[in-house]
Amino acid sequence: MKTKILVTFALSGLLFISCNSGTSKENKTQREHIEMTPGTVNEEHAMLGVKGSCEMCKDRIEKAAKSVENVTFASWDMEKQELHLNFDPDKTSIETISKAIAAAGHDTDKDKAPDEVYNALPACCKYREP
Numbered sequence: 398m399k400t401k402i403l404v405t406f407a408l409s410g411l412l413f414i415s416c417n418s419g420t421s422k423e424n425k426t427q428r429e430h431i432e433m434t435p436g437t438v439n440e441e442h443a444m445l446g447v448k449g450s451c452e453m454c455k456d457r458i459e460k461a462a463k464s465v466e467n468v469t470f471a472s473w474d475m476e477k478q479e480l481h482l483n484f485d486p487d488k489t490s491i492e493t494i495s496k497a498i499a500a501a502g503h504d505t506d507k508d509k510a511p512d513e514v515y516n517a518l519p520a521c522c523k524y525r526e527p
């Protein structure tokens with residue numbers, strides 16, 4: 398009985414060690430590869446408060462953000478009313494992106510959407526207090 402437990406223990410220990418060393422080695426190679434790639438685009442991560450209320454808003458907000466040149470990533474968090482962005486800060490700015498989103502009908506921390514654009518949004522997308 399005692400030996401059986403010991404054997405099981407030793408086996409699982411071995412398994413654990415081999416799995417572990419495998420993944421950490423992989424991660425390390427990946428990280429080195431990213432850091433050592435020359436001439437990578439300058440990329441900055443930023444967050445911008447953006448108002449909206451549904452999945453359609455999410456689509457519209459993300460499309461508007463990605464329509465700005467040199468924006469490489471845009472993901473809107475409905476719950477937090479926050480847009481996560483990756484962009485090249487040498488070629489565009491958070492101000493430019495914010496204006497594009499406001500023009501699509503969504504208020505941001507920096508810009509207010511024009512009333513006529515906001516009023517034309519579908520009913521489910523109305524996020525302002527009536």
Ligand SMILES: [Cu+2]
Pocket residue numbers: 449450451452453454455521522523
């Ligand atoms: Cu909506």
